[in-house]
Amino acid sequence: MELGPIWRSLSKNKAGFLLIALQIAVTMAIMINAVAIMQERARDMGRPSGLDEPNIFALSSTAFVPGMNMRALIDEDLELIRRTPGVIDAIATNSFPLRQGGSSRGFQTEPGTGKDDVGAAVYFTDEHAIETFGLMLVEGSNFAPNEVTWTEEGSDAWAGTVIVSRAFAEALFPDEEGSYVGKTMYVDQAKPVQITGVVETLQAPWKGWDGVERAMLVPQRRDFNFQRYVVRTEPGMRDVVMPQVEEALAQSNRNRIIQSMRTMDEVRYMAYLGDSAMIKMLAFIVTLLLVITGLGIVGLASFNVSRRTRQIGIRRALGATKTQVVRYFQVENFLVSALGIGVGAVLAVALNMLMVNAFSMAPMAWYIVPIAMVVLWSVGQAAVIGPARRASRISPAIATRSG
């Protein structure tokens, strides 16, 4: 190995090589942290809501004439929607997963004030919810129609039974091993509520909440002027059914307006718009960064080649092969990169700790570091190969010229 000459040449242009090493280090720190953020966002975006999203849409109805019989209107609306060909089922609910707005309550295992509670999103709806959302009931049973009651605006009445997400049951009863069905908990510090069913997954409406997996269905219908309808259609029928339902509802009663009609795909898109944009921006930054660092390496290597033209010529004249010349530049780059990557790993971890503290991010996965090392080494080697080839083509005859 020609480590000796490489070392001597490195120490002759210390500043130049240190700059490249530093550049590689900072690039690595940015890259690793950007990838850590991208990973976190992608993981969030990949969480299932529990719903049969491709076949669901939602819309709202706002009645504006005082004194309307809301219970009758809601029943008629749901009847009309469920009768529409292609519709599997429909519900009225106060909210749904990914909507970013809704209600939550605290639940505790014993009654009384000052007890610890676990928060969960509450969906006030009826026995059609499991079918409409497309939820997987893993324990217990669906609501019976006579379990579902009406509540008036402002009423504090609470249902005696609920169907909860498994994550909620696990959070409230962490030590329970067997069945959650039949368990009693308390809402508003005093009112007993019994779990009669558990669904595999049902998200809360807020994607940024750390309790997003905790939600429940409450068999209470609310006769407010504002209603949100969720409709599930047979596969492939959603886009056909949507305008029909909108038109039919709009025609059926003129004393309300139908608005906010959106597919679940659109709701999901809007919920995660910031995250997907962040992923794209970071990917763009990382790519650009690698290109710039690569170009910097190309620039420095070209400069070194032209500065050492004579020296390379002499080596060639003394019997060095073309491959050896190429290898020389590759090893040189490898060593400089190693320095940069070593410093970069430390910088990256420090920056990550800073961001975890400042922005409550999850710490990065350890394996990003070795992957980033390999990527940066490869970029360095790819960048140096052009100038190194050019160096290898320097004619041995150049050694005979002076200056």
Place this chain on the structure above:
Amino acid sequence: MLRYYLKLGMLSIRANPALSALMVAAIGIGIGACMTIMTIQHVMSGNPIPGKSDSLYYVQIDSWDPNNEYNGPNELPEQLTYLDATGIDAAAGDEFRVVWSYKSSRILQPGDGADLPFEVRTRATSFRFFSMFALPFRYGASWDAAADRNREQVVVLSSALNERLFGGGNPVGESVTMNGDVYRVVGVLEPWLPVPKFYDVTNNPYEEPEEAYLPVTVAVAAEHDSAGNTNCWKPFPGGYEAFLNSECIWFQMWAELPTAADKSRFEQLLAAYVEEQKTLGRFPREMHNELSDVMEWMQDNEVVDDDVSVLLGLAFLFLVVCLLNTIGLLLAKVMRRTKDISLRRALGASKQTLFAQYVVEAGLIGIGGGVLGIALTWLGLRGIENLFAGYDFVERLVTMDWVMVLLAVGLAVVSALAAALYPTWRAANVTPASQLRIQ
């Protein structure tokens, strides 16, 4: 002399077009990335009401659950209950200018039936809202104190809503029907778009202001639901009356306190109010009141998204990489020209002369990078506008003003000069004739 250096600089830049282009590109891209994010941060953290931001204070009191802090240690509830909004307002009387409000919505029924009913976003507030936040009127004026007191059904329309309903004409005195109730139009605003929407940041701080304003006394009497955040900690019996008397928070309150003396008197008023309520069995937590001026309140509420701060940090590091790159390339350039330099030194050029010459050259590269940076910033902002096309408020965040353009050029030149320092110093220190021996 400067002209000579400029000429030399241009020559040198042209002598190495690839290397020079690489340097300009590196600075330009670094500046572009930084300025794109800085522009957004600049708009997000802008002062929405420059003349009055120091004299308007957001009012917070700790009415929350004795067992649980509102949102973590030392966090106060960000809104007020109905009891406290009305209670503090009554205590303030005419001595202080106090405004409280909440966000709601109504269904507007256009009169002639030609247009279908549609939803309008409303703000229920008192007559002082308009003068306190300096809302510009196109027609008419705010309602008065008597209208608030007597629950008069009056409304102030936004410019856009007036355009839609009355074609932009003067509708003062006309009536508007919302949810079956008839309101008399007393005023129309000029277009008004504070960014952020500082008077209510508990909801989306970048949404447009409401389209119609009506007396809060009317809205509460007619049980208009809040369309903003409502948080409760204490169970309450059913019914709207019980809701009004509950510990649920849904109002935002501001006080206009022009002097430090006013502020301290208002603080005393708040303390006295809370003491009085404690004797009535409310406010179970230790007394903690806070007044935050507009910019403090914007910061408390983190109206600048965390993602923007993260991106800004990464963009600056990115600029650092670009500068390291430029330093390396400039250094390479200087090293390649050591022969030139030592010849010039031998012929009598002083260190200062060479230093000045290379600084001018770096400055040229900096200006080039700045101009490219502005173009890239513009492109970057368009890209972000595209990425966030689903948010209707994004266009308000991606506008570049002159401050940002000048900042971009300034930052580019300063960065280029900073990058040039070391290579230039190396150039100036080449010993005369040291490189001439071989010849």
